Amino acid sequence: xxxxxxxxxxxxxxxxxxxxxxxxxxxxTAAYNKDPCPNKLHLGIGVYRTEEGxxxxxxxxxxxxxxxxxxxxxxxxxxPITGMPEFNKLSAKLMFGSGxxxxxxxxxVTVQCVSGCLSLRVGAEFLAKHYHQHVVYxxxxxxxxxxxxxxxxxxxxxxxxxxDPKTLVLDFxxxxxxxxxxxxxxxxxxxxxxxxPTGVDPTCQQWEQIRQxxxxxxxxxxxxxxxxxxxxxxxxxxxxxxxxxxxxGGECFVAQSYSKNMGLxxxxxxxxxxxxxxxxxARRVESQLKLIIRPLYSNPPIHxxxxxxxxxxxxxxxxxxxxxxxxxxxxxxxxxRQLYDSLCxxxxxxxxxxxxKQVGMYSFTGLNKDQVDFLTREYHIYMSSDGRINIGGxxxxxxxxxxxxxxxAVISSLPSSTLA
Amino acid sequence: xxxxxxSPSSSSSSSADRRLNALVRHLATASMVSQxxxxxxxxxxxxxxxxxxxxxxxxxxxxxxxTVAYNKDPSPVKLNLGVGAYRTEEGxxxxxxxVRKAEQMLLxxxxxxxxxxPIVGIAEFNKLSAKLIFGADxPAIRENRVTTVQCLSGTGSLRVGAEFLARHYHQKxxxxxxPTWGNHPKVFTxxxxxxxxxxxxDPTTRGMNFxxxxxxxxxxxxxxxxxxxxxxxxPTGVDPTLQQWEQIRQxxxxxxxxxxxxxxxxxxxxxxxxxxxxxxxxxxxxGGECFVAQSYAKNMGLxxxxxxxxxxxxxxxxxASKVESQLKLVIRPMFSNPPIHxxxxxxxxLKDSNMFNEWTxxxxxxxxxxxxxxxxxxDALRxxxxxxxxxxxxKQIGMFTFTGLNSKQVEFMTREYHIYMTSDGRISMAGxxxxxxxxxxxxxxxxxxRMS
Numbered sequence: 001x002x003x004x005x006x007x008x009x010x011x012x013x014x015x016x017x018x019x020x021x022x023x024x025x026x027x028x029t030a031a032y033n034k035d036p037c038p039n040k041l042h043l044g045i046g047v048y049r050t051e052e053g054x055x056x057x058x059x060x061x062x063x064x065x066x067x068x069x070x071x072x073x074x075x076x077x078x079x080p081i082t083g084m085p086e087f088n089k090l091s092a093k094l095m096f097g098s099g100x101x102x103x104x105x106x107x108x109v110t111v112q113c114v115s116g117c118l119s120l121r122v123g124a125e126f127l128a129k130h131y132h133q134h135v136v137y138x139x140x141x142x143x144x145x146x147x148x149x150x151x152x153x154x155x156x157x158x159x160x161x162x163x164d165p166k167t168l169v170l171d172f173x174x175x176x177x178x179x180x181x182x183x184x185x186x187x188x189x190x191x192x193x194x195x196x197p198t199g200v201d202p203t204c205q206q207w208e209q210i211r212q213x214x215x216x217x218x219x220x221x222x223x224x225x226x227x228x229x230x231x232x233x234x235x236x237x238x239x240x241x242x243x244x245x246x247x248x249g250g251e252c253f254v255a256q257s258y259s260k261n262m263g264l265x266x267x268x269x270x271x272x273x274x275x276x277x278x279x280x281x282a283r284r285v286e287s288q289l290k291l292i293i294r295p296l297y298s299n300p301p302i303h304x305x306x307x308x309x310x311x312x313x314x315x316x317x318x319x320x321x322x323x324x325x326x327x328x329x330x331x332x333x334x335x336x337r338q339l340y341d342s343l344c345x346x347x348x349x350x351x352x353x354x355x356x357k358q359v360g361m362y363s364f365t366g367l368n369k370d371q372v373d374f375l376t377r378e379y380h381i382y383m384s385s386d387g388r389i390n391i392g393g394x395x396x397x398x399x400x401x402x403x404x405x406x407x408x409a410v411i412s413s414l415p416s417s418t419l420a
Numbered sequence: 421x422x423x424x425x426x427s428p429s430s431s432s433s434s435s436a437d438r439r440l441n442a443l444v445r446h447l448a449t450a451s452m453v454s455q456x457x458x459x460x461x462x463x464x465x466x467x468x469x470x471x472x473x474x475x476x477x478x479x480x481x482x483x484x485x486x487t488v489a490y491n492k493d494p495s496p497v498k499l500n501l502g503v504g505a506y507r508t509e510e511g512x513x514x515x516x517x518x519v520r521k522a523e524q525m526l527l528x529x530x531x532x533x534x535x536x537x538p539i540v541g542i543a544e545f546n547k548l549s550a551k552l553i554f555g556a557d558x559p560a561i562r563e564n565r566v567t568t569v570q571c572l573s574g575t576g577s578l579r580v581g582a583e584f585l586a587r588h589y590h591q592k593x594x595x596x597x598x599p600t601w602g603n604h605p606k607v608f609t610x611x612x613x614x615x616x617x618x619x620x621x622d623p624t625t626r627g628m629n630f631x632x633x634x635x636x637x638x639x640x641x642x643x644x645x646x647x648x649x650x651x652x653x654x655p656t657g658v659d660p661t662l663q664q665w666e667q668i669r670q671x672x673x674x675x676x677x678x679x680x681x682x683x684x685x686x687x688x689x690x691x692x693x694x695x696x697x698x699x700x701x702x703x704x705x706x707g708g709e710c711f712v713a714q715s716y717a718k719n720m721g722l723x724x725x726x727x728x729x730x731x732x733x734x735x736x737x738x739x740a741s742k743v744e745s746q747l748k749l750v751i752r753p754m755f756s757n758p759p760i761h762x763x764x765x766x767x768x769x770l771k772d773s774n775m776f777n778e779w780t781x782x783x784x785x786x787x788x789x790x791x792x793x794x795x796x797x798x799d800a801l802r803x804x805x806x807x808x809x810x811x812x813x814x815k816q817i818g819m820f821t822f823t824g825l826n827s828k829q830v831e832f833m834t835r836e837y838h839i840y841m842t843s844d845g846r847i848s849m850a851g852x853x854x855x856x857x858x859x860x861x862x863x864x865x866x867x868x869x870r871m872s
Binding site: 010011012013014015017018019020021022023026045047055057061065066069072074075076077078079080081114115117118121130131132145148149151152185220251259263264265266267268276277278281283284285287288290291292294295296297298299300301302303304 | 469470471472473474475476477478479480481484503505512513514515519520523524527532533534535536537538539572573575576579588589590603606607609610643678709717721722723724725726734735736739741742743745746748749752753754755756757758759760761762
């Protein structure tokens with residue numbers, strides 16, 4: 001059969017679309033990968049590395065995967081739209097606490113999603129469809145993908161003050177003012193712990209004030225929980241902010257990710273939980289979530305959920321996991337200390353105490369864009385242009401090199417340094 | 421605990437104390453006896469109703485809801501012919517041997533890590549998937565005119581493609597066949613496209629309404645998107661012949677319509693991977709553009725691993741490159757990057773010629789068993805003298821049979837015989853076995869003779 005020539009003028013239907021520049025974090029990774037320098041450092045993406053600078057699969061995860069692969073009774077049938085039921089129950093317990101009244105009263109609906117990102121997107125799509133207020137307040141700054149996820153669902157973005165670049169700590173006054181004057185009923189995004197990119201978290205007292213303000217103004221809290229366990233080393237402590245809101249009888253959304261705290265990044269495993277006023281509302285909400293998920297991806301992937309479930313439900317495996325989690329977190333704290341000490345010993349101009357005060361995976365160094373460019377150019381160090389570094393990408397071997405680089409960048413840019 | 425954690429317990433190292441203090445905080449909060457208690461406004465919703473009180477209970481998904489109902493049924497003779505998942509002769513789900521082998525290989529590969537994939541997924545998976553569907557010698561591939569991105573199975577591939585079109589294509593209407601897979605309309609409308617239908621199935625002949633198809637596509641506005649099932653049409657099992665495909669292709673190209681293929685059964689229809697991709701390859705061979713959503717759920721039995729790919733065949737390599745860059749902007753605010761496990765299994769199998777052969781043999785066996793079920797059911801109905809012409813059972817192709825039973829008859833079969841199927845009369849042949857065919861034949865016979 002001779003193919004007939006197209007009767008159009010031969011142009012592509014997509015001739016006029018523009019080439020989209022690479023998303024910043026991926027562009028940084030691509031640039032790093034191309035760089036032949038043996039001393040290069042990638043501090044630009046939120047992935048935990050070992051002391052040896054290697055990718056890290058948790059031992060407990062490897063153990064579980066072996067068991068799963070050897071289980072000939074396991075199949076690959078479609079999961080329900082809302083995912084693996086046992087995974088959902090265990091994830092809710094992990095976040096809200098096994099004694100949570102909301103769980104006991106069946107007021108929590110939890111659906112497995114394809115990692116934290118899709119949990120946020122599904123939650124946002126639900127709100128766009130069923131909630132009367134379509135405005136979401138994001139902290140300034142926030143995770144780079146938050147604005148995309150929220151606006152892709154059709155919600156409108158606003159920001160609230162969060163980080164003070166002059167003092168390098170929480171702008172609590174600004175936060176209270178902005179949320180205090182937020183539109184009634186607006187959705188507010190909170191980072192449960194280990195704020196990305198700043199590493200600056202509210203204290204418990206500050207969380208309590210935030211909670212009261214949110215409830216007083218009828219705002220709807222939406223938590224992004226991607227670092228539970230990696231901040232304090234204790235899973236319960238890191239969930240305090242969520243549990244305050246989950247226990248006060250009010251409603252909230254929580255997007256959860258196991259990418260970092262179980263090292264399951266590429267398996268894309270997370271969940272969306274919605275705490276409702278009543279069990280009846282929770283059931284109806286669940287049924288509506290299915291209508292959003294089905295035309296998006298139908299049902300979620302098995303593998304990551306199977307791993308998480310196996311770990312969470314077995315006491316020994318759970319213990320092993322918490323041990324490995326604590327070790328990862330302790331290494332992060334140690335690296336912070338080493339970096340701080342190095343800069344102090346070098347007499348690098350500026351107050352670097354924020355490095356040890358900040359928590360979680362990231363540090364907002366306070367370096368400006370020019371200084372970041374300098375680091376990349378002269379030292380082959382790749383990081384976010386806003387000055388954020390992934391502490392998990394450093395080790396005791398590479399801290400000295402990094403400290404040298406910062407020192408050089410700061411000295412070279414005096415007197416235009418913005419550091420105190 | 422970090423230095424700013426200034427609760428009363430910060431000086432204590434006991435975790436029990438921390439828990440106790442946490443509990444005290446919670447109780448204090450709950451009873452609102454905190455130092456900074458603030459009066460709650462009556463309009464805040466905190467004391468009042470849920471902000472989602474108005475949300476109505478959504479009905480169960482028509483297809484997946486069948487399995488929910490089936491699971492609830494205690495009858496020992498119940499049959500699930502609802503969802504398109506392959507079952508063995510013993511009625512069990514099947515994990516292919518070659519898949520198990522691939523999983524073991526992956527596990528034993530100590531160099532493997534779980535880090536984030538690129539936004540577009542595993543490069544090797546994408547290349548191999550394109551080769552599988554377009555053919556290893558496809559000029560479009562050689563000329564770098566194809567962009568392939570890993571997505572969340574067929575559904576996810578359709579959705580990403582649809583969102584891309586809603587953003588970048590001038591025509592926002594997609595024509596879908598009547599009938600089509602139950603989830604298609606929502607996938608497209610939620611992506612921002614509007615959905616129209618074209619005639620496809622003729623219930624009186626139980627075959628193609630080819631004249632109607634040509635008329636409807638012929639009168640579609642120029643540039644409209646057209647959804648085509650690559651093979652083994654779901655739910656009818658009725659496919660165009662090769663000649664009919666050629667006529668469809670010429671019509672689509674002459675009206676500058678944009679074809680969007682859904683390929684979920686490659687290898688399952690005829691048992692041959694290349695044959696089942698003929699329709700798509702015709703369109704690619706003519707130099708024109710098309711979209712292809714590809715799923716490995718059925719043909720590799722990877723259902724729950726959610727493995728699929730979206731391919732866009734473009735006129736020029738630079739356009740393909742631009743399209744890929746824009747696809748990333750659709751994926752990033754959706755799932756950011758795809759899951760690693762299922763795609764790794766697929767890549768492992770496709771790139772190894774021995775494993776690829778093993779796969780084709782297991783695939784042929786599955787397709788063969790389904791064809792044999794068709795024959796057995798047809799023979800069983802003839803043996804019972806069930807009124808009507810049941811030859812469509814052996815003429816239809818792929819996993820499903822459009823029985824022609826109406827919703828009353830379907831309800832009857834569920835009620836009296838515990839047979840679960842979708843209300844449009846579609847049954848999954850993959851859910852049948854030689855043991856259960858008689859029960860189904862009895863049920864159909866009863867439904868046809870007792871309910872009109």
